[in-house]
Amino acid sequence: MEDVKCQVCGKTVSLEIWNQAYEQFKHSRDHAFICPTCQARIRAEAKDSQGH
Numbered sequence: 001m002e003d004v005k006c007q008v009c010g011k012t013v014s015l016e017i018w019n020q021a022y023e024q025f026k027h028s029r030d031h032a033f034i035c036p037t038c039q040a041r042i043r044a045e046a047k048d049s050q051g052h
């Protein structure tokens with residue numbers, strides 16, 4: 001189990017719970033970890049801004 005801190009909301013997330021997020025995190029060590037909740041929100045916001 002590995003705890004990482006979301007760079008967006010600052011919440012500590014246990015990656016044992018978020019297996020899919022952990023897979024992404026392992027492949028992007030140099031990038032900021034963003035928790036699934038924030039990822040979903042960012043994706044929704046991106047979709048909104050691209051919808052025009």
Ligand SMILES: [Zn+2]
Nearest residue numbers: 006009035038
């Ligand atoms: Zn977050």
